Amino acid sequence: MRAARRTLTAALILGAALPLALLLVWSFSLRWYYPALLPQEFSTRAWEALLAPSGQVSPALRGSTWVAGVTALLATLIALPAARQLARERPLTRAVLGGVILAPLVLPAFAGVMGVQVAFIRLGLADTPAGVVAAHLIPATPYAAVLLTGTFEVYDARFEEVARTLGARRAQVFTRVTLPLLLPGVLVAALLAFLVSWSEYLLTLIVGGGQVSTLPLLLFASAQGGDYALTAALSLVYVLPALLIFTLVAGRLRGWRA
C-alpha cells in the first residue's frame, strides 16, 4: 500500500511537471536536432521576441484578458438569477429548464456560431471583440449556471431570516449574511467562466475573422509556422494563468473541464 502510494505520487508529479519542463526547455532552445536529448544551443531569442513591446504578444494577451474578463463577468451576471431560481424548482421543471440551459455544453457551439455569423455581420458584431464575447457566452454561461446552481443548492436562505429577526436591516443582511455565504461560489463560477473563454479557439476564429487577436490564435499560427521555441514560450504564457486560476479554485471543483 505504501509503495503503491509512493509510485502513484511519483507518476502524478512527473505527469504534471513533464509537459511544463518540456515547454520550458524548448522555449530556451536555439538548435535542438534529433537525436539530442537536450538542446545543442540555448538562447533567450524566443522570450526576447515575446517580451518585445512591438511584438504581437501584448495585443494578444490584452485581447485574451479583455475577452475572457468581460465574458466571465457577463456569464456570471446572466447565470446568477437563473441559478438561484433553478435551485428552488420542482424536479420536473428543473430537468426541462436545466436541459435547455445546459444544451450548449453538449451540442457543438461552432454550429450555432457559424449560423449566427450572418446576423453578426448585419449587426456590426463580426470581427469585433464584442462579437467574440457574445460567441464565448454560449459555452461560458451554461458553465456558470451549473456551478452557481450548486452554490444555491447548499445555500440556506433561513440565515437571512435569522439575521432579520435579530434586527438587521436589509442592507446589513445582504453585506453581512448573503454576500459572505455566496461570494466564494460566485467567484469560482466567474473564474471558471473566465477559463472557458480563455481556452476558446474556434469561436474566436469564426467571429473574429482573424481581426480580434487572442493568445490561442497566435499560438496556433506560430505552431503551424514551425517556430518551436516561440510556440513553447507562448504556450507557457498562455497556460500559466489557467493553472494559477485552477490552483486557486481546485478545492471547490466538481465535474469541470476546459
Next chain:
Amino acid sequence: MTRRLAYLPVLLVTVGLFGAGLLLAGVQSLGGLPVTGKADWGVAAYRELFSSRSFWSALGMSAWVAGAGTLIAAALGTLAALALWRLRAGAGLRFLFAWNLPVPHVVAAWVTLLLFSQSGLWSRLAHVPGLSRNPGDFPALVNDPLALGVLLELAWKEVPFVGLAVLAALARFDGRLLEVARSLGASRWTRFWHVVLPGVRPALLSACVLVFAFAFASFEVPYLLGPTSPATLPVLAYRAFTDADLAARQEAMALSVVTAGLAGLVVAAWAFLSLRGRERG
C-alpha cells in the same frame, strides 16, 4: 411570473443566441439568406453532402475519434479513480491528478506533438538504447491515418475528467458492500463488475457523454494532430466556411447542422436511457 423572469437572461443566450444560430444554420443550409444573390431554397446541399465520399469518411473519422477516445478515457479514468480511491488519495494527490484539466487543448496538442512526433522526446529516448536509428523508425503517432495522436491527446486531457467524476461517485459508495461480496466468495472481477460498477455507472455515463460530445465536435486537436485526410466533420465544416467560394457556405451550414444533429441524437439517447434506468430504480 416575476420568478420566471429570472430565466430571461440565460435563455437569451442559450435560445436567443445559440438556438437562433442553429436555426439560421439550418435556414442557410437550405439555401435561405445567401451571402450573395437570391435565396434558392432546396435540399441540394444535403444531397451533395450525402453523395460525397469526403463527408462519409469525415463522419467515420469523427465517430472513430469520439468513440475510441471516449472508451479509452472511460476505461483509464475508471481505473485511475479506483486506484486513487483504494489508496485513499487526499486533496494533494487529487490536485496532481486533475492538474491538466485547465490546460487548453491547443497547448495539450502542441505538447503531444513535442512528445510523440517522430522526432519528439520519446523517439529521441528510443534512440538512446538503439531501439530506433532515425525518426522514420519510430511509429508515426502524429498526423497518422488512425489519428492515434488525437486519441493520445484526448486520453491525456479526459482521463482526469472522467476519473474525478467516478471518484466523486465512489465517495458516496458504501465500502461495506465490497466486504459483504468478498465474504460471500465473490472474485475480484465479480466484485468490480457487479458491486462497484453499478454504483458509479450514472456518473461514468454522464462523463462519457460529455467526452463524446466534446471529441465529436472538437476542431483544434484533429486539425493539429489528425490526418489531413480524412478530416473530421468540424474541420470539414470550417474549411467550407472559410472557402473563398461563397457557394461553399451552404455546404458548411449543412455540415454544421448534421454534426449538431448527430451530437443531439447521442445526448438524447443517453438522457432517455438514464431516465428509464432511474424509473426502474
